[in-house]
Amino acid sequence: MTIVKSVTCPVCGCLCDDIELVVEDGKVEEVKNGCAICESKFIGYRGEHRVLKPKIRQNGKLVDTTLQEAVKKSAEILANANYPILYGWSSTSCEAQRVGVELAEEVGGVLDNTAVVCHGPSILGIQEVGIPSCTLGQVRHRADLVIYWGCDPWSAHPRHVERYTTFAEGRFEGSEWKGYLQKFKAAAGRKKIKRVMKQAPVKNPPSIEPVTPSEPPQKMKKDGRKLIVVDVRRTMTAEVADYFIQVEPNKDYELMEALRALVRDQELDVNSVAGISVECLEELVDIMIGCNFGIIFFGLGLTMSAGKFRNIDVAISLTRDLNMRTKFAIMPMRGHFNVTGSNTVFTWQTGYPFGVDFSLGYPRYNPGETTSVDVLLRRESDAALVIASDPVANFPKKAVQHLVKNPLIVIDPHMNATSLMADVVFPSAFVGIEVGGTAYRMDHVPLPLKKVVDPPEGVLSDKEILNRILEETRKIKLKQVEAA
Amino acid sequence: MELLIKNGFVFDPINGINSEKMDIAIKNGKIVDSIQEKNAKVIDASGLTVMPGGVDIHSHIAGGEVNAGRLLRPEDHVKDVERKTAITRSGVGYSIPSTFTTGYRYSRMGYTTIMNPSMSPLEAKHTHEELSDIPMVDKASYPLLGDWWFVLEYLQKGDLEECARHIAWMMETVKGYAIKIVNPGGLESWGFGRNVHSIDDRVPGFDVTPREIICGLCKVNKMLNLPHTIHLHTNNLGVPGNYATTLETMKCLEDLAGDDKPVAHITHLQFSSYKGRDWRTMKSGAEEIANYVNNHSHLTMDMGQVIFTDTTTMTADGPFQFNLYNLTGHKWVNHDVETETSGGIVPFRYRRKNVVNATQWSIGLELALLIKDPWKIFLTTDHPNGGPFTAYPKIIAWLISKKARMATLKRTHPKAIKRSILSSIDREMSLYEIAVVTRGGTSKALGLKHKGHLGVGADGDVAIYDLNPESIDLPTDYKVVRKAFSRAKYTIKGGQVLVKDGEVLQEMYGKTMWLNVETDEPCRIPEEMKTKFRDYWTVEFDNYPVSDHYLRSQSPITVKASI
Numbered sequence A: 001m002t003i004v005k006s007v008t009c010p011v012c013g014c015l016c017d018d019i020e021l022v023v024e025d026g027k028v029e030e031v032k033n034g035c036a037i038c039e040s041k042f043i044g045y046r047g048e049h050r051v052l053k054p055k056i057r058q059n060g061k062l063v064d065t066t067l068q069e070a071v072k073k074s075a076e077i078l079a080n081a082n083y084p085i086l087y088g089w090s091s092t093s094c095e096a097q098r099v100g101v102e103l104a105e106e107v108g109g110v111l112d113n114t115a116v117v118c119h120g121p122s123i124l125g126i127q128e129v130g131i132p133s134c135t136l137g138q139v140r141h142r143a144d145l146v147i148y149w150g151c152d153p154w155s156a157h158p159r160h161v162e163r164y165t166t167f168a169e170g171r172f173e174g175s176e177w178k179g180y181l182q183k184f185k186a187a188a189g190r191k192k193i194k195r196v197m198k199q200a201p202v203k204n205p206p207s208i209e210p211v212t213p214s215e216p217p218q219k220m221k222k223d224g225r226k227l228i229v230v231d232v233r234r235t236m237t238a239e240v241a242d243y244f245i246q247v248e249p250n251k252d253y254e255l256m257e258a259l260r261a262l263v264r265d266q267e268l269d270v271n272s273v274a275g276i277s278v279e280c281l282e283e284l285v286d287i288m289i290g291c292n293f294g295i296i297f298f299g300l301g302l303t304m305s306a307g308k309f310r311n312i313d314v315a316i317s318l319t320r321d322l323n324m325r326t327k328f329a330i331m332p333m334r335g336h337f338n339v340t341g342s343n344t345v346f347t348w349q350t351g352y353p354f355g356v357d358f359s360l361g362y363p364r365y366n367p368g369e370t371t372s373v374d375v376l377l378r379r380e381s382d383a384a385l386v387i388a389s390d391p392v393a394n395f396p397k398k399a400v401q402h403l404v405k406n407p408l409i410v411i412d413p414h415m416n417a418t419s420l421m422a423d424v425v426f427p428s429a430f431v432g433i434e435v436g437g438t439a440y441r442m443d444h445v446p447l448p449l450k451k452v453v454d455p456p457e458g459v460l461s462d463k464e465i466l467n468r469i470l471e472e473t474r475k476i477k478l479k480q481v482e483a484a
Numbered sequence B: 001m002e003l004l005i006k007n008g009f010v011f012d013p014i015n016g017i018n019s020e021k022m023d024i025a026i027k028n029g030k031i032v033d034s035i036q037e038k039n040a041k042v043i044d045a046s047g048l049t050v051m052p053g054g055v056d057i058h059s060h061i062a063g064g065e066v067n068a069g070r071l072l073r074p075e076d077h078v079k080d081v082e083r084k085t086a087i088t089r090s091g092v093g094y095s096i097p098s099t100f101t102t103g104y105r106y107s108r109m110g111y112t113t114i115m116n117p118s119m120s121p122l123e124a125k126h127t128h129e130e131l132s133d134i135p136m137v138d139k140a141s142y143p144l145l146g147d148w149w150f151v152l153e154y155l156q157k158g159d160l161e162e163c164a165r166h167i168a169w170m171m172e173t174v175k176g177y178a179i180k181i182v183n184p185g186g187l188e189s190w191g192f193g194r195n196v197h198s199i200d201d202r203v204p205g206f207d208v209t210p211r212e213i214i215c216g217l218c219k220v221n222k223m224l225n226l227p228h229t230i231h232l233h234t235n236n237l238g239v240p241g242n243y244a245t246t247l248e249t250m251k252c253l254e255d256l257a258g259d260d261k262p263v264a265h266i267t268h269l270q271f272s273s274y275k276g277r278d279w280r281t282m283k284s285g286a287e288e289i290a291n292y293v294n295n296h297s298h299l300t301m302d303m304g305q306v307i308f309t310d311t312t313t314m315t316a317d318g319p320f321q322f323n324l325y326n327l328t329g330h331k332w333v334n335h336d337v338e339t340e341t342s343g344g345i346v347p348f349r350y351r352r353k354n355v356v357n358a359t360q361w362s363i364g365l366e367l368a369l370l371i372k373d374p375w376k377i378f379l380t381t382d383h384p385n386g387g388p389f390t391a392y393p394k395i396i397a398w399l400i401s402k403k404a405r406m407a408t409l410k411r412t413h414p415k416a417i418k419r420s421i422l423s424s425i426d427r428e429m430s431l432y433e434i435a436v437v438t439r440g441g442t443s444k445a446l447g448l449k450h451k452g453h454l455g456v457g458a459d460g461d462v463a464i465y466d467l468n469p470e471s472i473d474l475p476t477d478y479k480v481v482r483k484a485f486s487r488a489k490y491t492i493k494g495g496q497v498l499v500k501d502g503e504v505l506q507e508m509y510g511k512t513m514w515l516n517v518e519t520d521e522p523c524r525i526p527e528e529m530k531t532k533f534r535d536y537w538t539v540e541f542d543n544y545p546v547s548d549h550y551l552r553s554q555s556p557i558t559v560k561a562s563i
């Protein structure tokens, strides 16, 4: 039995790196510090769907094959394609992503990641206006106002609140460990901290009466860290929040614009916006302006509701405006553990975060044109490599139809809907469990992923598989050139 | 492999060689006395200028901030692309080129060593991953340490030795090369949206002042015997009237200069040399600064020259970037890093017809020309802050030719001429002086023993330019000079010919240099750190260091500290 400490959890964008694993006989037996999702990943990853041998489609059926055959077939597919798509990347390591860029460049394909179906609009919003942000520790140490907008960390990023925001111990907020620093915030004494901590325990969330939209949020008058949730429905996070604002579906944009107006001291001529009374909004804005350090975390509730990238644009603009009055930051709640990493790697190697088109021999980026879903909908691609994701389950139907019509290579530890439709399937090792590497947290902090157990015999890492395909593809292309 | 560069006009200021016709021999990647010609590859350099490979002391080429800039600006890339070739990877420019492109472009200009001056320790892995993807050059990175909580706490306690030990630990842990200080105290204040405005303001939450941070770390730097000095971005950078703060900063370091050796490097000095009460009355403070520098020997500096172009500003100076955003209303990225530093990015276009920008342009050149000793002030644009590094050849032309300067100055805002004394400066640098400000001087200031010169034992890094010093009249033919420096005739790295006639012949990955600082009691820090770590950061102690995995190829430099 060995205990492995400081393991990074390869599940969500929180990338908690304090996981302790008890490993016995090459198996993870016990998980400490992780949330339920983390635990089920480390313990339950050897699900029934695990295949150990590469597969290849013969006479319409997927049959076992050798690694060499699978590599050769994949290389043939890619080398002969005019415009292949290389999609996925958010749940693998940066090391594999780097090989992926090289492969996409070599075959003149479109390199795209899952941001295209989640936080793509956030990136477009950032490219429009920028983003005032920070690392999560900055929130932990300083934030006295945390707003979750269109996201439910309680279920999707379970340790976010505990590790990084309202329930975390920081230097300037919720901390007792350096008494002299309290001078800095005279009003914020130990009492406040105790009060915050009393509210904090997860097991005993304070019950909150439904707030009728016409009433100003009384709870917000308390001292200490405040937690606000804005969402269309009463989520788990909303339950523990100091204040929950229920926005009418698809009215986020209007609500943000109203807040912006109020931050700029403009008057609103209506009584309510998006189902919330103007008095409430005024109160809310006063709290936002009055805080020492505020942050908005936003999720798919904002990026995928009506307005999409305009929602993000206005959310960031609101944060910009707030910085004229106090310190304010904003951050997207990235889902897959390394979606941030793939945007990061693609950007440093090509200049662009996703939807990178190499068909002209250099990187080109035009979201809506060079993004995978759009290429598929225009039926322009003639092959695809999918890695560590399941587009057949997530893409629009028309896009999926074109995807599976053409030769399809899948690299994934699991069999999923996409691999069932593939022509070549590579089972790969679990990143962060059976193979190490690097991942980027949602705030761009890079963290090492650990190899804690060996992969099953013969199962290679994503990086290794990609390297072999790349090598083989180069050989074929060289021959093609020589022949010509 | 052996290489013989025959008959070139050699400029090697560190060894006092000024346009001498001689041969340079390289064996096993190093300069040697002589080699047998018949065994060697021979480059006929007759009629050409031979210099050591360029050494850039300050250029933001890698890391979180640079990459956030890339992501922010697709419009910067579209018009400037690099195609994949049989040898090179594809990529994009312009002001924030992708990693491969960065390496090729530097190499095409004859540069072989680049210092990346800004790395937040928490994100150092990112910086090193990118540096590992920059081919053609050797490189190193300066961790941002001026507002690191440990530094503030130990300085507050007055415990310099403990502070020094922590810095030594940090250099090794994040694989850094020098102590970078940016707007000391200002970055911590920026955590709550504030700033410091003089070197004697107190840092909120910590009982220290910028003066104490600067002097404290300068002393620490000496205790550790680091090869470079502290690398300082001053308080009030980019603020009209800041030349006074800069002079005060320079003065506060006077007492720390024991011998003739510099004790601090003030970076991108242009941005810290403004007179005036506000932007309307802003004018050059270069003369005052240069006067001071000419009478003291404890400082080195670099220009931070402005280029009239569209570029991307990025510094760890969060409050400065915020002000720039307020001024322009442009896109703005802010990125504060827990316990350590902050950062910001704002796209910016320097316009010839804008009085302030034209004055900024003048100030950079004034400083370089008014400071008499070229070993004190070096050529940079603070890439990409003043403009992309690809503009260096333009700056060289301005430095060697009054005609070139006047040609540009004439086309700037008419009022700008009166706000500086540039038009009255007649100095024109020689090629020897250009070799000082682009390689010899930088390398000496950095304490890089094997770089920036062509003496026996030096790295075989050589740049050959298509310039015949005997036949050319630099001030008149400045366009020829500009062209020659933008396309090296040959760039040689470790004895390998990487570039010929401005084209990449061969891709090669250089080494990442970092300091392994040996103190008397090295072991105590990690133990203490371990117990405190979670109070400071949101990552685990074990996951913080930059392991070897993150360096494609490295060259650790061992330094023996005197503590």
Ligand code: SF4
Binding pocket: A009, A010, A011, A012, A013, A014, A015, A016, A033, A034, A035, A036, A037, A038, A157, A158, A159, A160
């Ligand atoms: S919050 Fe996310 S990263 Fe942290 S343990 Fe849970 S699943 Fe893993």
Ligand SMILES: [Zn+2]
Binding pocket: B058, B060, B117, B118, B268, B315, B382, B385
């Ligand atoms: Zn800089």
